Amino acid sequence: MRSKWGSCSTKGKVSLNTWLQALPDELVAFIVFHELAHLKVRNHGLEFKALVNREFPDFRELDKKLRLFSLKIL
Numbered sequence: 385m386r387s388k389w390g391s392c393s394t395k396g397k398v399s400l401n402t403w404l405q406a407l408p409d410e411l412v413a414f415i416v417f418h419e420l421a422h423l424k425v426r427n428h429g430l431e432f433k434a435l436v437n438r439e440f441p442d443f444r445e446l447d448k449k450l451r452l453f454s455l456k457i458l
Contacts (some may be wrong), residue, residue, distance in 0.1 A: 389415045389450065392422035403457050411453065414446045 388405040390400045391419050398419045417439050429433050 389454075390419040392419045394426075396423055398423075407450075407453055408458060411446060412441055414440055414443065414450070 388401060389404060390398065392398050396458050397434060400416070402417060407415075408440070418436060421432060433443075440446060
């Protein structure tokens, strides 16, 4: 993977970028949960956001932090 931290295929295969090892644990947990959540909800709609928000109420802040790392790594 060169441009994403992770992905979940339509067949349910979760792939993670090897650069995750360079991220803080909280961001790794967020990315892994995000991809696993796609096993339940296939899109980024309201149901998906509610699911992620239950586990990570500060997911918008985490997403911002992740974008900063993306600029440096990806």
